[in-house]
Amino acid sequence: MSGFSRLPLHVDLVPERGSWIALPPTLAAQLLDAGAELPLIVQLVPLDAIGAPAQGARPLFAAWQGSTLPSEGALGVPAALANCLGLRRGAPVQLRPLAGVPAAEAVIVEPLSGDDWEVLELNAGHLEDQLLEQVGVVAPGQALTMWARQAPARLLVTSLLPEGLAVARLAPGTEVHIAPKPRVGAAGGNGGGELPAVGGGGEAAAAAAAAEQAPRRVWLRVLEAGPERCSRG
Template identity: 35%
Template sequence: MEFLVEAVGSINDCFVSLPLPLIQTLQSTASSPLPPILVLQLGSPSHPPHCWFVAWSGASSSSSAIQVSQQFAECVSLPIHSPVQVKVASNVPHASSVYIEPHTVDDWEILELNSQQAEDQILNQVRIVHEGMRFPLWLNGHTVITFHVGSVFPKNAVVQLMPGTEVEVASKTRKRNSDSAGDSHVG
């Protein structure tokens, strides 16, 4: 089935919202319990296909398009208003461990102040990751920090974050300016 992808500012997670016809098709053909992991495939005769793995939390879109947060679409370079083929991904392994790092020093500093909330929210907002991926995480309902996935285990193209997945966060520190007044020495 082919659907357009639409960015929505009111979505504060990395899940997609699906149009009702797609939900009905998934429910009628599902051999396992929903929600599935989906593959969105974009391709044209002049370009080879490109795929994005996305997770669905059960939400329905308010239009006939697949809806996704603007920040998530930007992080994973998912083209908006482009038609994609939708397929169910099967046998996506559960991650036993994932190594992530804040995208910027500012993200790290916000994370340090909100570490417990980030830990509590990550599984509520993110389900699918892969090495090299960037993803947003919303804190306090409005603050967004971005992470980069450094590695996943098991080593697969895509893994699911689940309760029990060990998520290790690397620190990121500001570089000190050696020319600043506090660091210079006059002899």
């Protein structure tokens, strides 16, 4: 599949939830005629004032599942995704379609705030069932937003498995491991942050009590269809 789009596209923020971009109709038709398989992973290259690739800009990745915009020069980007990618309305970018992007076996992420962690913890089953609907691509160092009904949760991808992948897609069976990030000052158990008094062997018992009170990692498994599932460990 050919490399960059010949002309720059300008970011148009769209009020969609999820992480799927929309392309101009002519470019969409060209990609489909060239045999692009959906969903298609693309790299977005930010441009500077003279239309050259911006120096020092990190690689940005997005996914397209066939949606189009009326304008030939616009790239439709959900507002939450644009915020994660650091793209403002009207920003010029070039688009490079990527073929053969592998599926991740596992994605390790961390919430960006305690509020994001609470949304994830309370809605893990719902999010597990919605992963393939909302997220098309993951890359280390790139943030993403997931929607739990009406509430957004922002996540930072910290690593992928197999190791060494610069970008990957999700597929049924991909595991998403979410590191806990409770609110600053939050305490479990007795509510005061102090461990309960214990008898002999106090250090070991205190450590066990602390581990029991600590928030546990949540992991999700990408589902193609079926009932919601959630596990913790």
